[in-house]
Each structure stands twice: as C-alpha cells, then as structure tokens.
Amino acid sequence: MTIRSLSSTLFWIVLVLFVAWDWSQSPPIDVRQEPPLAAAGSGQAASGGHCSLAR
Secondary structure, eight states: OOHHHHHHHHHHHHHHHHHHHHHHHSOOOOTTTSOOSOOTTSSOOOOSSGGGSOO
16 A cells, blocks of 8 residues: 555545534424525525624
8 A cells, every 4th residue: 555545545544534523413404493594685684694793
C-alpha cells in the first residue's frame, strides 16, 4: 500500500467516523420549526444571519 492510498483511506475513515459521531450527538431535526428556504414574497419576515437583524 502506498502512502497516498493509505492517507486517502485514513481520510475517508476519519470523515465517516466524524459524520457518524455528529449524527449520533445531534438533536433530531423538527421540520415544523425550521424556517422556509426562501421567504421572498411569502409575507414572512426574513430571519437568520447577521445581515437580516434589525439595527
């Protein structure tokens, strides 16, 4: 096994382990409480990032 294939395999193993750990530690997503993807023209106020905060 070459160094490149070993490092590539190690990368994918670490990535899969991280995703599995994150999935198991994250709270379940409540789709009813998620904001809409695009609220343009829907009458709902935009919310989210720092650019949409009132100053």
